[in-house]
Amino acid sequence: MPGLSTAHSVVEPSALSKRIAQGIVILYALLTMIPLAWILLTGFKTPPDSISYPPKLVFQPSLEGYCNLFTTRSRQTPEYIAGLPPAEGMCDEIARSRNMVVAGPSKFVPRFVNSLVIAFTSTLLAVGLGTLAAYGFSRFRVPLADDLLFFILSTRMMPPIAVAIPIYLMYRELGLSDTKLGMILLYTAVNVSLAVWLLKGFIDEIPREYEEAAMIDGYTRLQAFRKVVLPQAATGIAATAIFCLIFAWNEYAFAVLLTSGEAQTTPPFIPFIIGEGGQDWPAVAAATTLFVIPIFVFTILLRKHLLRGITFGAVRK
Amino acid sequence: MAEVRLDAVSKHFGTGEAAVTAIAEMSLTIGDGELVILLGPTGAGKTTTLRLIAGLEKPDAGRVSIGGRDVTGVNPAERDVAFVFQQYSLYPHLSVYDNLAFPLRSPARRVPEAEIRRKVGEVARLLRIEDKLNNRATHLSGGQMQRVAIGRALVRRPAIYLMDEPLSSLDAKLRSDLRLELKRIQQELGATILYVTHDQIEAMTMGSRIGVIDRGRLVQVGTPREIYENPVDLHVAQRLGQPGINLVPRALLPEVPAPPGAHTIGARTEHVRIARAGHADGVGLVRWIERLGDQNHLHVTLRGQDLVTLGEPDSDLSVGDRVGVEFLRPLYFDAAGRRIAAGA
Ligand SMILES: Nc1ncnc2c1ncn2[C@@H]1O[C@H](COP(=O)(O)OP(=O)(O)OP(=O)(O)O)[C@@H](O)[C@H]1O
Ligand SMILES: [Mg+2]
Numbered sequence: 001m002p003g004l005s006t007a008h009s010v011v012e013p014s015a016l017s018k019r020i021a022q023g024i025v026i027l028y029a030l031l032t033m034i035p036l037a038w039i040l041l042t043g044f045k046t047p048p049d050s051i052s053y054p055p056k057l058v059f060q061p062s063l064e065g066y067c068n069l070f071t072t073r074s075r076q077t078p079e080y081i082a083g084l085p086p087a088e089g090m091c092d093e094i095a096r097s098r099n100m101v102v103a104g105p106s107k108f109v110p111r112f113v114n115s116l117v118i119a120f121t122s123t124l125l126a127v128g129l130g131t132l133a134a135y136g137f138s139r140f141r142v143p144l145a146d147d148l149l150f151f152i153l154s155t156r157m158m159p160p161i162a163v164a165i166p167i168y169l170m171y172r173e174l175g176l177s178d179t180k181l182g183m184i185l186l187y188t189a190v191n192v193s194l195a196v197w198l199l200k201g202f203i204d205e206i207p208r209e210y211e212e213a214a215m216i217d218g219y220t221r222l223q224a225f226r227k228v229v230l231p232q233a234a235t236g237i238a239a240t241a242i243f244c245l246i247f248a249w250n251e252y253a254f255a256v257l258l259t260s261g262e263a264q265t266t267p268p269f270i271p272f273i274i275g276e277g278g279q280d281w282p283a284v285a286a287a288t289t290l291f292v293i294p295i296f297v298f299t300i301l302l303r304k305h306l307l308r309g310i311t312f313g314a315v316r317k
Numbered sequence: 318m319a320e321v322r323l324d325a326v327s328k329h330f331g332t333g334e335a336a337v338t339a340i341a342e343m344s345l346t347i348g349d350g351e352l353v354i355l356l357g358p359t360g361a362g363k364t365t366t367l368r369l370i371a372g373l374e375k376p377d378a379g380r381v382s383i384g385g386r387d388v389t390g391v392n393p394a395e396r397d398v399a400f401v402f403q404q405y406s407l408y409p410h411l412s413v414y415d416n417l418a419f420p421l422r423s424p425a426r427r428v429p430e431a432e433i434r435r436k437v438g439e440v441a442r443l444l445r446i447e448d449k450l451n452n453r454a455t456h457l458s459g460g461q462m463q464r465v466a467i468g469r470a471l472v473r474r475p476a477i478y479l480m481d482e483p484l485s486s487l488d489a490k491l492r493s494d495l496r497l498e499l500k501r502i503q504q505e506l507g508a509t510i511l512y513v514t515h516d517q518i519e520a521m522t523m524g525s526r527i528g529v530i531d532r533g534r535l536v537q538v539g540t541p542r543e544i545y546e547n548p549v550d551l552h553v554a555q556r557l558g559q560p561g562i563n564l565v566p567r568a569l570l571p572e573v574p575a576p577p578g579a580h581t582i583g584a585r586t587e588h589v590r591i592a593r594a595g596h597a598d599g600v601g602l603v604r605w606i607e608r609l610g611d612q613n614h615l616h617v618t619l620r621g622q623d624l625v626t627l628g629e630p631d632s633d634l635s636v637g638d639r640v641g642v643e644f645l646r647p648l649y650f651d652a653a654g655r656r657i658a659a660g661a
Contacts, residue, residue: 082323209406212373213391216400217469218423231410 036292042285050281065282069108069273069290073100094317100184108287111189111269116294118180118265119248127237129188130195131203135225137196138203139211143167149200152193160190170258180263184256187248194247195240201238203229238305242298249295266291318509319384319476321347321370326379328365328533339365341533342379347477350507352500354514354541355526356556362533363513364403367479371510372396383476388522394425399470403513404479407465414450417441417468418459440468443498459486467495471502477509484519486607492516517559521545529553545585551654560614561647563589563624570644572598576657579649588645589626591615591634597641603634617642 013021042050044061073095081101087093092102137145167186168177176182206229214224230237252267259265266287273283328340339362347353355363368374370381372393380389388396390580399420407416417437421428428436441447444464447455460641467483483499484492484631500523503510514520520527521541528538529552537549540573541557548554563586567579601619606628613628626642628634649657 135617207404207406209402209404210408212371212393213400213402213406213408213469214419216371216396216398217396217420217424220392220394220424223424228408228410 065286066284115266125188126191134199191244238302357530399475580652583648593645
């Protein structure tokens with residue numbers, strides 16, 4: 001019978017087709033990693049090496065980019081530098097070789113900390129609110145549920161930057177311009193709609209019987225939610241958190257518009273590096289390299305949840 | 318353990334055109350320490366009845382009381398019931414041990430861990446799942462899952478156990494073992510149980526009473542014997558008996574002294590007797606003999622109507638024989654399927 005030939009989905013693929021698939025995946029991964037590798041390498045070049053043509057693949061590694069990223073420097077005459085006491089530390093030495101002296105720490109660390117605080121807090125809020133709202137929509141009879149869900153989604157139907165001017169004016173009125181709180185609220189608001197929709201899908205997949213069983217077993221709804229729903233929604237929550245974090249971490253347009261000092265995040269800060277004292281590509285590359293690390297670590301940490309997959313089969317359908 | 322009462326409980330689902338009456342004015346009392354069987358076709362409202370008692374559904378009308386307390390508006394957690402779901406719904410993220418311990422660990426109960434270990438061990442032994450305690454709940458066979466689900470109820474001593482076809486996916490041997498085991502537990506503990514089943518033997522042997530439910534109505538409640546021998550209508554008569562009761566249109570059997578208004582005559586297999594021609598209510602043709610070992614099922618055609626009757630295993634009848642058929646204690650039903658008394 002032709003209708004019964006579903007066995008191919010169960011049979012292990014042949015060694016050859018596995019090889020080919022692996023080859024394609026590795027090739028694609030390598031291709032996408034070229035820009036990242038380029039940035040990583042550039043971070044360890046000297047400024048002249050970074051703009052030499054043809055590009056140098058083999059070069060004398062230097063920490064000049066990282067030094068320039070973390071410090072501010074001022075240009076001095078060679079005579080002045082010769083009259084100074086011996087250089088303290090490597091960065092000072094590198095600076096003097098370029099007729100400069102280290103004037104102090106740069107703003108990179110505070111900007112990076114801003115990014116961490118704003119991105120992680122807004123992700124936590126968006127995922128937390130999103131989980132609760134999604135659970136509510138999934139389990140209770142909410143009046144006008146479909147309209148509300150559509151409304152929530154509709155906030156994503158135009159590019160957020162389209163409302164930049166109203167938000168800018170609103171924030172100025174409310175005193176939220178250039179505050180971490182303002183950026184956290186903004187990113188949470190943008191992300192929460194995505195979180196509600198993604199998580200509603202995941203929670204809809206969790207059969208109600210689990211909570212019902214827990215409630216009969218002596219748990220309140222909230223306790224059942226914590227003990228039974230949350231562990232099973234972990235996969236979805238992890239995936240949603242990664243999406244939200246990536247958005248909040250990388251967001252550029254609002255950050256440029258709404259932050260300039262105190263609350264500035266890393267993305268609008270990076271272009272500033274170029275401006276200070278010529279085109280300092282190694283410093284930009286160093287900043288970008290460091291900027292990628294938190295997302296990278298976060299994704300690796302949550303990988304276990306992402307890969308664990310959704311559990312099928314404990315409820316007979 | 319406690320007495321559980323349903324008073325004129327009704328439950329509807331949906332609205333307007335799509336409205337379904339799942340339960341209609343059902344009144345039923347499950348006595349303290351009694352095991353009542355709920356029997357009915359699919360969609361009859363058996364699961365809904367259990368869910369109403371558990372508090373997972375709120376009745377549209379009527380009252381539910383447990384141990385004399387009106388619990389109609391009370392949360393499931395505060396009703397002190399245990400539920401074995403038709404879908405076995407083990408917590409897939411927990412091990413078998415943690416599944417069994419889950420009710421005992423509820424914030425409302427706070428049983429000490431040592432006590433939990435003891436109880437879980439006891440129940441696991443009883444249900445023969447001791448060697449599975451460390452498995453993930455999803456790494457079990459269907460029958461093992463069902464036993465864990467039963468175990469999750471048995472670790473507690475609730476006011477009532479609600480069991481929705483708890484043995485349906487077990488093999489025959491395990492099923493009969495557990496049937497006896499459940500019955501024993503019920504008698505030892507004096508447990509109150511409301512038990513849904515499709516299984517004839519479970520219905521006949523386990524319960525002190527059977528409630529037959531059809532389209533949301535409780536049609537008849539009585540001892541298994543009453544339900545079997547004195548069904549109030551055709552529907553109830555057909556629910557029990559394996560093979561099912563023989564139903565013959567009255568018009569085919571003019572010889573039978575049926576009361577006026579009788580439309581259908583029913584006779585259980587053991588009440589259809591192969592008789593000598595002179596004594597018979599009709600003459601039929603043996604069409605097929607099922608030899609089951611301890612007995613035979615004789616399929617006889619009588620005036621175009623198939624009947625099944627029991628035959629002795631050593632009878633010398635063979636296919637094609639003409640035999641007289643006699644009805645002992647026939648049941649009479651009117652055109653609407655209601656039972657009418659014999660010899661009226
Ligand atoms: N949540 C619900 N929403 C709408 N209709 C429902 C719901 N639950 C049950 N019903 C309807 O109520 C009726 C009774 O259902 P119930 O599950 O109690 O049947 P059952 O006797 O347990 O059947 P089965 O033997 O198949 O398990 C059915 O017609 C069903 O479609
Ligand atoms: Mg059911």
